[in-house]
Amino acid sequence: MFTQKIKPFLYLGVFYLIISLLLRVVFFFHPITNDSFGFLEIIKVLSIGLVNDIFVFILASSFLALYFLFLSNSKYKKPYGYIIFGALLLFFLYILVIPNNIFKQYGGSVTKIALIFVGLKTLLFGLLLFLPSKRIKIRNILYFITLFLYVLLIVFNAVSEYFFYNEFGLRYNFIAVDYLIYTNEVIGNIMESYPVIPLFLAIFIITFSITWFIFKKTKEELLTLPNFKQKLILLGTFIVLVGISLWIIPAMMERKSSNVFADEIEANGIPKFYWAFTHSELDYFQFYSKIDQNQAEKNFLNQYPEHSLVRNIVSEQPEQRKNVVLISIESLSAEFLEHYGNTQKITPFLDSLATKSLMFTNVYATGNRTVRGLEALTLCIPPTAGESIVKRENNKNKFTTGSVFKSKGYDVKFLYGGYSYFDNMQDFFGGNGYDIIDRNNFQPNEISFANVWGVADEDMAKKAIQVMNQEAKSGKPFFNHWMTVSNHRPFTYPDGRIDIPGDSKSREGGVKYTDYSIKKFFELAKKQDWYKNTVFVIVADHCASSAGSTELPMDKYRIPAMIFSEGFIQPQKFDKLMSQIDVMPTLFGLLNFNYQSKFLGQDVFKDYFQPKAYxxxxxxxxxxxDNHLTIISPLRKVKQYSLQQKESSLAPNFNIYYNENPVKTPQQNLVEQTISVYQSTSYWIEKNKLNR
Incomplete structure (x- = not known):
């Protein structure tokens, strides 16, 4: 019985091992593998690779094991079958009919996916229940589909690994994870680069043929199903094997030899992909252009008078220990504001506040995700390859804006309307000395509206006022960093606040509601005693979209930023090019703070400031x-574009749009400066030189 029941696993496993062996042989002879292997080394690589593949397949076959464990005839007997079918049907109707079901709060397509899944489950269970004479045939069809999906994944993964190795000479890494994020660009690249139709046709033919072969050899296993005792034996055996696999695979991944190609060929792409997905780092020194490290640091540090990473910032004026509220606004592109030419009037309050503020009109976000914006405003460093530091393991005890405020005796907090475990924010801010106020701190009566991202911004505004009132009673100054959430898909918010319905799910509605909520915050703040002694910094985390005709479309990185404080900050515009990482060092300059800095951003009002952006x-x-955009990419690629401002009908008097014209021969001084920036930053992060 045991041997019979594992036949499907044996056939699939052997097929997987054959495909993996063929792939390794191809890698050995691939032109990109510019290293030689002796006979014994080839045997060693193939042997270690075989061990890798066996344990990976054991883990990958978990879903197939569950499929077989849940096969049963007893659950269709009276009355159990009718009870289960009734429960499934009621659950399906609950999702279909009830407007505020549990899945609605997640927004997007979650409800539709749940409806389809539960609907299919109900339909199939009903067919197996009411058509007992067709039960074997129906099971055969479902079994064939299950096998087909497994074989398809095996074949498709092999093809994907080949093309990835063909381009990078490596198994999967963070770039492969990145491909999942930039789906449109990746699909477009594949469509243009490869003969997609013949390729997919070949994949389908191979998959169907192998599936049919395995199905024919194993379908009789569905005729006699294992009893409860036999299932327990199968389950126990499988749990032991999975446990061994979970112990062996990480140990195998830690093995490193002096031959990079040997490491890559003997590895298995699936655990490497998982590791990249969870670690989210891309080694700058392996993939990007480099120069001498000392020269790179010298080039980068030349922008500071001290030519040093650690610098003493000294003001000639007395320090101003004012409260500071930093509001980083979700997905607020500059083009949404009337100041940048928008005519939709969706940011009336922010536009009115900008006229009373120090407004930075030429600021660029470092990235296109919230965690990148939080990194820029908290660490004040250029972005680095891979994921933001916020989401990395080594993200604690950094030199931050919060640590500067703490050194001045401030109460430091991060405020977020959602659950701060999302995007690793809790780990990052908590590990860097911030107290955290998030959705966990809300009582039910404090929430007028919430969606999957968190409580509505107006609810967070009211909570922020409560927190600041409490802080003010302590007699200490406070620094609070509030990250908004409402301007995010699905763009839902309470009705009756603005002239765009809360269920319209429009970007314009999300922008206007966030503007409304910030207005409510200021209306409440003005009534507090601490208001006149407070500086407010309002800046976007990133733009609403980053798609463009080039790798880095400048227009999609321009964000609004302003500093407001009645009677302290004089209204003016600062039009020079600057980066998001310059905002907080500039604030510290306005407050005349004396501190030892490791920030790589600068006070833009210093004489030595050089206009630039990352x-x-x-x-x-x-x-x-210098009117050029220089881009460095993996495989040591370098591109450069000359930037030419162009007028727009939206903003005839305010040029915020650029033509990016490719430069055939890049200016080498700018290329070297670009390399120096990112090589130095990556090195300092790796060596923990940006820690407190």
């Missing part, structure tokens, strides 16, 4: 200076 994706690292 913009990036997870792979492409851009440096904007």
């Amino acid at each position: 913009i990036a994706t997870y792979q492409d690292l851009g440096f904007v200076k």
Whole structure:
């Protein structure tokens, strides 16, 4: 019985091992593998690779094991079958009919996915229940589909690993994870680069043929199903094997030899993909252009008078221990504001506040995700390859804006309307000395509206006032960093606040509601005693979209930023090019703070400030200076564009749009400066030189 029941696993496993062996042989002879292997080394690589594949397949076959464990005829007997079917049907109707069901709060397509899944489960269970004579045939169809999906994944993964190795000479890494994030660009690249139709047709033919072969050899296993005792034996055996696999695979991944190609060929792509997905880092020194490290640091540090990473910032004026509220606004592109030419009037309050503020009109976000914006405003460093430091393991005890305020005796908090475990924010801010106020701190009567991202911004505004009133009673100054959430898909918010319905799910509605909520915050703040002694910094975390005709479209990184404080900050515009990482050092300059700095951003009002900006994706690292955008990418690629401002009908008197014209021969001084920025930053992060 045991041997019979594992036949499907044996056939699939052997097929997987054959495909993996063929892939390794191809890698050995691939032109990109520019290293030689002796016979014994080849045997060693193939043997270690075989061990890798066996344990990976054991883990990957978990779903197939569950499929077999839940096969049963007893659950269709009276009355159990009718009870289960009734429960499934009621659950399906609950999702279909009840407007505020449990899945609605997650927004997007979650409800539709749940409806389809439960609907299919109900339909199939009903067919198996009411058509007992067709039960074997129906099970055969479902079994064939299950096998087909497994074989398809095996074949498709092999093809994907080949093309990835063909381009990078490596198994999966964070770039492969990145491909899942930039789906449109990746699909477009594949469509243009490869013969997609013949390729997919070949994959389908191979998959169907192998599936049919395995199905024919194993379908009789569905005729006699194991009893409860036999299932327990199968389950126990499988749990032991999975446990061994979970212990062996990480140990195998830690093995490193002097031959990089040997490491990559003997590895298995699936655990490498999982590791990259969870670690989210891309080694700058392995993939990007480099120069001498000392020269890189010298080039980068030349922008500071002390030419040093650690610098003493000394003011000639007395320090101003004012409260500071930093509001980083979700997905607020500059083009949403009337000041930048928008005519929709969706930011009336922010536009009115900008006229009373120090407004930075030429600021660029470092990235296109919230965690990148939080990194820029908290660490004040250029972006680095891979994921933001916020989401990395080594993200604690950094030199931050919060640590500067703490050294001055401030109460430091991070405020977020959602659950701060999302995007690792809780770990990052908590590990850097911030107290955290998030959705867990709300009582039910404090929430007028919430969606999957968190409580509505107006509810967070009211909570922020409560927190600040409490802080003010302590007699200490406070620094609070509030991250908004409402301007995010699905763009839902309470009705009756603005002239766009709360269920319209429009970007314009999300922007206007956030503007409304910030207005409510200021209306409440003005009534508090601490208001006149407070500086407010309002800046976007990133733009609403980053898609464009080039790797880094400048227009999609321009964000609004302003500093407001009645009677303290004089209204004016600062039009020079600057980065998001310059905002907080500039604030410290306005407060005349004396401190020892490791920030890589600068006070833009210093005489030595050099206009520049850093913009990036997870792979492409851009440096904007002297009307040029220089981009460095994996495989040591370098591109450069000359920037030419162009007028727009939206903003005839305010040029915020650029033509990016490719430069055939890049200016080498700018290329070297770009490399120096990102190589130095990556090195300092790796060596913990940006820690407190």
